[in-house]
Amino acid sequence: MIHSYKRRTLSVYERLNTDKKYGSVLSPLYLTSTYSFKGFNKPRKYNYSRKSNPTRDSVQKIISLLKNGLGCILTSSRMAVIYLTIIIFLKPGDLIICPKDCYGDSFRLFKSLQDRGIYKIKFIAMYNKKKFLHVIKNKPKLIFMETPSNLLLRVINITYYCHKIKYLNALSVVYNTLLSSLLQNSLNLGANIVIHSCTKYLNGNSDIIIGTIITKNLNYLNKLLWCDNNIGITSSIFDSYLLLRGMRTLYPRLKIAQKNTLIIIEFLKKHKLVKKIYHPSIIDNIGHEIAKKQQKIFGAVLSFEFNGSKKMLKIFLHSLKLFTLAESFGGMESLISHSSTMTYSCITPKEIKNTGISNSLLRLSIIIENPKDLIEDLKQSFYVCIKNLE
Template sequence: MTLKQATIAVHSGLNTDKQYGCVSSPIYLSSTYNFINFKEPRIHDYSRRINPTRDLIQKALSELEKGVGAVLTNTGMSAIHLIMMSFLTPHSLLIAPYDCYGGSYRLFYSMNQRNAYHVKFINQSDISALNIAFEKKPNLILIESPSNPLLRVVDITNICKLAREVGAISVVDNTFMTPVLQNPISLGADLVVHSCTKYISGHSDVLAGVIIAKDPELINKLTWWANNIGVTAAAFDSYLLLRSLRTLIPRIETAQNNALKIIEYLKRQKLVKKIYHPSLIENVGYQYAMKQQRGFGAILSFEFDGNDKLLKLFLNSLKLFTLAESLGGVESLISHPSSMTHAGMSSEAKSIAGISEMLLRISVGIEDHEDLINDLDNAFEIISDSI
């Protein structure tokens, strides 16, 4: 994170009030705005299309991701859907990661079944699979790096280059890294998407998504479709995201440092078969993480070496880690991807992607790392005593 980006994050929306001089931006809750005169609308006429509070967070996120504009939507999935709605037709081909977020997989698979567009799921770490996919002249490729939940990292620059060569739009889901740790537009991406529900919000109290574009033509099309289908975010949610953005950097830094300490602890546990995190040299794409990321993030996964009974006991023994979906909040969460975030994938698809029944994903929060490790240690001790 550069000094300029840090300033953008902290000062987003501050001192914009011309009427009263409020330091924090007011919330513009009005749904409609009067016309100056007959056939003479204001810049803001109806809040589904454009809202002053939403304008501020869109501008801030666009600047943080080094784009030219942004569209804030009401959920992360509506942001993904908006991209597909804007650029794909029944004859279009989408290339998606075989190990992507379960909600994205479910959307693409179901829309493919309805012939809204065609989708091909591939291992984007496999150069041969990528080359074969691009020979089919796809219209759009979605990149998820690191992937959810196995934290695989791919070469964003190379994939975006291959996309440009065939005229495809490249989209990077940057939810795990945030603008603090990675800027895909600088690596060649056309669009960047975030589930703002996660780290951008950081408090598990907002649903939102955002798309940032590197080209004005792309953002104009997305803006038109967002208004057309009505997926823009509400004013109050926009205000909450502005508030949260000001603490994004210290939250990410604290959570990431906690994650690294937890990984060192997990390495010593007999009931942990394998750990997934971009900081580990054996992790898929470690060499690319070192090149394109400014940090490794606070999401990690691990294979529990046990059975369903022991896994249930382990999860029930945790006190500080909450068993819940989602990620990126100030509190630490643990989830079972196979039955939770990726339940929408078939057993075959999960098997191909490497999502096992013993896989657990942790979203590390900003609590004291010793407390978190003690909580894990207590749960592992209970398991060991029961064997």
């Protein structure tokens, strides 16, 4: 396991954005929709902010550098990024391979495209190499990978999968939000395209919705830029500015969150109301050995099976004082979510069961709060459950 971080902190890249006119140490916020021309048929570098804006460009430059990409695009959400990728690079009837345990909203999007007869979708246990090698014989055009997977934290070998995909003349797309830019570089591991929800760790403040897509391929980048502007899903300028603010604390937030998560896992391992824990640091977690090689740390999101009745689970969630019952992760507050009624409520019970996600699964997002306080909160809530049984 690589415990040290590669010290590519944001301060280095902030210097690229220093205000040339007044010397501001922060990139200026350009809240304008349009720009004047120098004269007849003499446009400036910028002409309309849907297409491009200095503030958004500053953030895109930094994210691209962090990921060793050729370029980056910020959109209105992660879902917009996924849809943008599909409509640019695929034709109606093309086959897409997806993990059956991908994030609930991603599952819903892919399923809806299949139900409408636009694309063929095949959901598989992506972590199973035999199934992967079998299904790619059907010549898919896009393979969507999520590693670690959002709820069960399964890890796949990105280099191996991308190597196989390369010879299919297909597109390898890695959704990489659980491990932010500093923790796993999927472009360096062979992916054609990397997708992030900047809403999570990159922003870190739970106050914006932004998605991003990064690539090393100039042809891909030009197509994405053209279509992004064409359909108008670029991120708002103010949200881009807030994202830049959040990214400045990315390194220390991730470092503290990882440390706290490992402490809390040790507590959960010993509690009788915890049946099983899902986290790449756990030896029997799917892909544990791979995670030690391709991730810089194991991450700060974990899931566990609650070992009790539905009534007890409700009591447990209601009794928590510090953990907030909410979706998302990567903000400044520690969150807990009940997967089947929250992040996966958009799909049917049968589809949820097929993913391997149970009704007792809970996901924790651990951030920078005192781990002792968080453990005390979990402990007292477990205690309330047990007392209600007596």
